[in-house]
Amino acid sequence: MIVARTIDELRETINGSCVTIGNFDGVHMGHQRLMARTCAKARKRGLISVVVTFDPHPMTVLMGQQKTPPFITSTAQRLRFIERQGPNVTLVLEFTRQMAALEPVDFVRRYLVEGLALRELVIGYDYAMGKGRKGNFELLSTLGQELGFGVERLDPVIVGGAVVSSTRIRDLIQSGNVWDARPLLGRFFEVEGEVVDGMKRGASKLGFPTANLRLSGTLLPKPGVYAVWAEVDGELYQAMANVGVNPTFGDTGLTLEAHILDFDRNIYGRQVSLQFVQRLRSERKFESIEALKARIADDVRLGRVILSTADAQPGSDPSGDEDK
Incomplete structure (x- = not known):
């Protein structure tokens, strides 16, 4: 083109x-x-x-x-x-x-x-x-x-009994309904950004290293934890993403960070895209770091199950209820 x-x-x-x-x-x-x-x-x-x-x-x-x-x-x-x-x-x-x-x-x-x-x-x-x-x-x-x-x-084009529009899709994403936005987009909603230094707590304190993405004027889903696909150098990996302010640590700025499963490469400075598949839960403040670690481990287990299903695969047909 x-x-x-x-x-x-x-x-x-x-x-x-x-x-x-x-x-x-x-x-x-x-x-x-x-x-x-x-x-x-x-x-x-x-x-x-x-x-x-x-x-x-x-x-x-x-x-x-x-x-x-x-x-x-x-x-x-x-x-x-x-x-x-x-x-x-x-x-x-x-x-x-x-x-x-x-x-x-x-x-x-x-x-x-x-x-x-x-x-x-x-x-x-x-x-x-x-x-x-x-x-x-x-x-x-x-x-x-x-x-x-x-x-x-x-x-x-009518999907789910209503006209497909950018406004409708934006509303779904901002309410966290990324799965429901997929038939309207014909793919998973995707965000991309450069991997930058974060607070360096993921690996050292939580045991779950994260890639922090620098964003600029980007539409983000409702704060929470999501099962996502991460694309790095053209390869797709199962991942978990957190949109939020990390309340357990008292942070205030909205961030997007991803824990890429079974991945141990240094990708600082690289462009990474995240395809949002399913929202798992809202972000919340935990009483201790240990409690947060345990919940992240549960999130990862659930995320693996979701991302392993046929409907959650990138490129699978999302348009089953298209009316027109």
């Missing part, structure tokens, strides 16, 4: 495209259906399949960082998950207030028709673009007739 950051990088390389466009936070099942349809139509018509997305997220620019909810995926994650869907090109446009002020016809003409030689546009059921979100399906269809491209609007 080619990743471009400006339209100028693609002007000489695309002579006809099928495009889908959106923020795609989470690259969830609804987004995946859009991309699958875009790639299928492109193949059928001999066009280049293109995903157009934005960085930073428009909400950050229009509402400000403080009022913007944490995103399900970082830009790097989003691009990796988009690549799995098979498009030829992803165009990541810098979103600015100037872009937000563009009339839909100006955006479509400049970026899609002139920049990408648009022939087919695939959009979601509620998609709208441009100033005042005036670029809805009806207006885009009219522009398509004038400028020479077709527009297809897909119905929403």
